[in-house]
Amino acid sequence: MPNPYPKVRLFVESHLEKGASVVREDDAAHYITRVMRMKEGERVALFNGRHGEWAASVHDVRKHAVELRVEEQLRDYLAPADIWLCFAPIKFGRIDYLIQKATELGASVLQPVMTQFTQSERVNEQRLRANAIEAAEQCERVEVPELKAPLGLRDLLATWPKDRILLFADESGRGRALACVLPELKDKPLGVLIGPEGGFSPDERTLLYRIAHVVGVGLGPRILRADTAAIALLAAIQSSIGDWNIAPHFQREGTL
């Protein structure tokens, strides 16, 4: 009988190959030995965003460190769908949720964008990255979305690659219907842009509609919160032209 898929998945920075030793210290070690109560010989899954996913076993438990020994590759690296999420920072709590959900929904890049009506001036990058890592571990990604440093909207647009269509959520009623827009964008690099609570300013909207590779899209008759809009737009893309035709790599226990 093959080994079952490990219950604990961890993102690590280390190189992963057969026989490699990975040492986890402090909080990470505490999580393995205290929270998950793992003993020597038990298996975890490791990924580092470069070498796919590997099984490793708990090799040595010390006071503030755990040594894991890498055993066998479980699967190859798989590049994420090429969707960049650009979002105006929102308040504490909601932004954590947004990062977790965007990671589950397969965004490849997370780009905070400062707009005119953005209320949250500061972004806690370390906290956001921790959220993305935890969500990636939990949802079985083999990499973690790349968190970029915040940019002003004008800088974002000035440096935006011309071959990457940027869909922005426009609640003014002027945006096109997604059901019409998405089929034209299959297999193309994409970005989505979500404004803050209160939306974009008239100047920003005028600017956005002037750019050829920016497309305003409507998200229906209800006014969505910023985090809802981001999650819903990512889901609409993935289900229609993204990777939702692919099944999870590992079969769930007891699912068939």
Added chain:
Amino acid sequence: MPNPYPKVRLFVESHLEKGASVVREDDAAHYITRVMRMKEGERVALFNGRHGEWAASVHDVRKHAVELRVEEQLRDYLAPADIWLCFAPIKFGRIDYLIQKATELGASVLQPVMTQFTQSERVNEQRLRANAIEAAEQCERVEVPELKAPLGLRDLLATWPKDRILLFADESGRGRALACVLPELKDKPLGVLIGPEGGFSPDERTLLYRIAHVVGVGLGPRILRADTAAIALLAAIQSSIGDWNIAPHFQREGTL
């Protein structure tokens, strides 16, 4: 110049027609006078799920009550999209979020369903309804999704209308791709069913696949949390075959 759309929207139980008086007491009165600091003569928008949306003005402020006088209809009643969301209760916090987002995404019915792996045995119906009302007020719905009493999965399936397709989120890999399933379901009554964290049991899955009007669908290669799955599936439906081709009724301030 026409009156701007009121900033405060309230769900009320009362009959709404021109000249009607609506009295709000206690917490609801506190919200109007203290939180929103509204004065006599200022306008709010009211809806009751039956008579569309109306403008009313603050008529009389008393110690523990506020009287509103209904002035003019802002728009007619609009029935919600016919999508029932059936979900296994999840823990406090996440379930509030789920109810809010499902309301924003236009679910017409919220049906808690008890499954074999459901961890949260009790559902605080009053709290869930308060969440749905607040989200409806904020997202500009003219009604509030109907919250049903919890049902066991077998009872749900035994009483399910045969002409309503039930899409269930199946992470086993056996589910069909949404991009193929949805186009066949345009303008049909729908339901979606989301399991608890841990998914459906093998017995439940076998049961679900035996029913002709139940369709298992895949939500991609990543394992979504239960709340993410519900939100993402609703968004996929609304964007592809639902009401996302409709713009918000009221133009946002400064949006054009």
